[in-house]
Amino acid sequence: MKHRVLLLMLLPTSLIFFVNCYIPMFGVFIAFKNINYIDGIMGSPWTGLDNFRFLFATSDAWRVTINTVSYNVAFIVSGLILSVAVAIAVNEVRAKLASRVYQTIMIMPNFLSMVVVSYIVYAFLHPEYGFLVKYILPLFGYSSVNAYMHPQAWPYILWITKMWHSVGIGSIIYVAAITGISEELYEAAKMDGASKWQQITRITIPLLTPVMVILTILNLGGIFRSDFGLFYHVTLDSGALRSTTDVIDTYVYRGLIQLNDLGMSSAANFYQSVVGFFLVIGANSLARKLNRDTALF
Amino acid sequence: MNPKASVKTSQKDSRLAEAILHIIFITFSLACIMPIVLIVAISFSDEKQLTLQGYKFWPDKLDVSAYQYLFTNSTTLVKAYGVSLSVTIIGTIIAVLLIALYAYPIFRKDFPFKKAFNFYLLITMLFSGGLVPFYLLYVNFLELKDSFAALILPGLSNAFYIFITRTFFQQTIPEEMIESGKLDGASEWRIFFQLVLPISLPVLATVGLFTTLMYWNDWFNSMLFINDTDKYSLQYVMIQMIRQAEFFKNQLAGSGVALMVQEAVPTESLRMAMVVVSIGPILFVYPFFQKYFTKGLTIGAIKG
Numbered sequence: 371m372k373h374r375v376l377l378l379m380l381l382p383t384s385l386i387f388f389v390n391c392y393i394p395m396f397g398v399f400i401a402f403k404n405i406n407y408i409d410g411i412m413g414s415p416w417t418g419l420d421n422f423r424f425l426f427a428t429s430d431a432w433r434v435t436i437n438t439v440s441y442n443v444a445f446i447v448s449g450l451i452l453s454v455a456v457a458i459a460v461n462e463v464r465a466k467l468a469s470r471v472y473q474t475i476m477i478m479p480n481f482l483s484m485v486v487v488s489y490i491v492y493a494f495l496h497p498e499y500g501f502l503v504k505y506i507l508p509l510f511g512y513s514s515v516n517a518y519m520h521p522q523a524w525p526y527i528l529w530i531t532k533m534w535h536s537v538g539i540g541s542i543i544y545v546a547a548i549t550g551i552s553e554e555l556y557e558a559a560k561m562d563g564a565s566k567w568q569q570i571t572r573i574t575i576p577l578l579t580p581v582m583v584i585l586t587i588l589n590l591g592g593i594f595r596s597d598f599g600l601f602y603h604v605t606l607d608s609g610a611l612r613s614t615t616d617v618i619d620t621y622v623y624r625g626l627i628q629l630n631d632l633g634m635s636s637a638a639n640f641y642q643s644v645v646g647f648f649l650v651i652g653a654n655s656l657a658r659k660l661n662r663d664t665a666l667f
Numbered sequence: 668m669n670p671k672a673s674v675k676t677s678q679k680d681s682r683l684a685e686a687i688l689h690i691i692f693i694t695f696s697l698a699c700i701m702p703i704v705l706i707v708a709i710s711f712s713d714e715k716q717l718t719l720q721g722y723k724f725w726p727d728k729l730d731v732s733a734y735q736y737l738f739t740n741s742t743t744l745v746k747a748y749g750v751s752l753s754v755t756i757i758g759t760i761i762a763v764l765l766i767a768l769y770a771y772p773i774f775r776k777d778f779p780f781k782k783a784f785n786f787y788l789l790i791t792m793l794f795s796g797g798l799v800p801f802y803l804l805y806v807n808f809l810e811l812k813d814s815f816a817a818l819i820l821p822g823l824s825n826a827f828y829i830f831i832t833r834t835f836f837q838q839t840i841p842e843e844m845i846e847s848g849k850l851d852g853a854s855e856w857r858i859f860f861q862l863v864l865p866i867s868l869p870v871l872a873t874v875g876l877f878t879t880l881m882y883w884n885d886w887f888n889s890m891l892f893i894n895d896t897d898k899y900s901l902q903y904v905m906i907q908m909i910r911q912a913e914f915f916k917n918q919l920a921g922s923g924v925a926l927m928v929q930e931a932v933p934t935e936s937l938r939m940a941m942v943v944v945s946i947g948p949i950l951f952v953y954p955f956f957q958k959y960f961t962k963g964l965t966i967g968a969i970k971g
Binding site: 373375380382383384386389390392394395396397398401411454459460462463464468471472475476478479481482484485486488489490492493494496498499500501503504505534539540554566591598601603604607619622623626627632635636639640642643646647650651666 | 680681684685688689691692695696698699700702703705706709717718720721722723724765766767768771772773775778780784787788790791794795796797798799800801802803804820821823824826829831843854855856859880883884886887890891901902905906909910931935938939942945946949953
């Protein structure tokens with residue numbers, strides 16, 4: 371066959387995707403079974419929608435759904451605004467060396483694992499030794515606060531942590547897109563007497579819109595998924611914080627590993643995957659309606 | 668106002684704007700770096716002072732005992748370092764090779780199954796079976812618990828990097844080059860390894876950097892699949908350490924035992940020293956890749 375070699379090149383990765391992605395997709399039937407270890411996964415009895423009934427009968431399902439969606443909406447919206455703003459601003463820095471240095475430094479937090487980030491947050495919030503607790507909060511009249519016992523503080527803590535970790539790297543993709551904009555457009559605008567602000571709102575932002583739309587679609591598709599490390603490690607998996615920090619992913623993980631409740635866990639998992647799928651399709655067709663070129667597929 | 672004066676004021680305005688931009692970005696950069704500096708400062712602090720004064724940016728006197736303890740007493744750490752290092756190196760090499768091997772055929776215009784293989788990747792980005800079936804597949808069917816394969820294999824399927832690489836090929840590799848290679852009688856393998864790969868260095872380095880980071884920073888697969896202490900990765904050891912610290916405090920609070928433990932081993936500074944040691948290689952790898960990084964990502968990103 372003519373394309374034998376090219377097909378051979380595709381073979382190993384195709385197999386890996388088959389194992390890592392496609393086989394687990396067929397595993398969704400576990401959500402409809404009552405798994406027990408005597409009969410095995412295949413032999414266990416079918417239970418129809420029982421797992422889902424149990425899941426939604428508890429208050430857990432709604433709590434984790436609301437948490438997951440509200441965190442993600444906050445992250446997507448503020449991430450988009452901040453990343454674009456930073457990208458435009460760093461592009462305006464005329465000293466090229468300084469601009470490069472800033473960019474390099476801003477990316478750095480993203481290179482740290484969530485485990486390392488959890489240590490950093492801990493260094494600020496440690497109930498006795500933490501920098502914030504020991505040196506900053508006393509200035510406002512608080513002393514010895516154990517943040518790991520106060521769920522109401524965590525939406526803010528997690529938001530700051532997430533932005534710290536992701537805005538720099540998020541802006542790089544927009545910096546790249548701005549670099550791609552033809553210099554002539556700006557020259558022409560200047561000739562017509564456009565101010566800097568007008569150049570940004572009339573040229574830069576409209577030309578960035580396709581990238582913004584594509585990335586937002588991708589993010590919307592993940593609105594039911596979370597940065598597991600952020601919610602699991604940074605909170606130190608503290609039980610006291612669950613009311614505001616438990617998301618679908620941590621719930622599924624606990625169900626699987628700690629409680630060994632496979633049925634419920636995969637029901638939650640199934641719910642997550644199905645809703646996620648329809649969200650990507652929905653967001654994409656919306657983007658297609660607005661402007662054909664900006665859609666992802 | 669005469670034109671000269673207006674030019675002058677606008678110059679003055681833009682100089683002011685530039686200064687404001689610098690102030691914003693210096694603040695932002697400090698915000699990015701200072702938390703890491705805090706960790707470093709704690710790791711070099713004297714244990715007794717930490718318990719008296721808390722974590723601060725300015726240790727009163729430098730103390731390297733945490734590092735001494737780390738490198739002399741901790742076989743767990745040395746083993747974990749070895750695990751993380753080998754998984755990262757082996758994983759990255761395999762991943763980058765496989766990514767390029769997949770991206771190349773789906774970039775070739777004359778390859779008839781291009782669309783089908785594109786679609787095969789796209790599906791994996793849209794739909795996922797989720798954690799439970801994935802876990803059961805690895806543990807019950809493939810029986811990969813406590814194996815290095817369980818640390819490497821999950822990281823090999825990344826559709827996003829394949830698409831980035833394909834886009835790079837589309838924008839940098841002229842079709843004539845492949846044509847002329849064929850006319851000269853070069854095999855597909857030869858065209859791929861000797862013509863395509865050498866000019867794709869920027870994107871390979873970019874994808875390589877991200878893969879390196881992913882493997883080095885991975886804790887999830889260790890947490891899922893590894894029980895054997897000899898195969899703990901560095902990140903997993905750190906998870907254990909921060910959790911154990913909390914455990915100690917909760918269990919022994921006020922009993923006096925906690926105090927003894929604290930005095931015997933520099934726990935607070937030790938833990939932070941461990942973090943610093945785990946960040947080290949990243950800071951070493953980054954500048955090495957950076958010259959390719961912007962270029963690779965820029966070209967790869969434009970038509971996402």
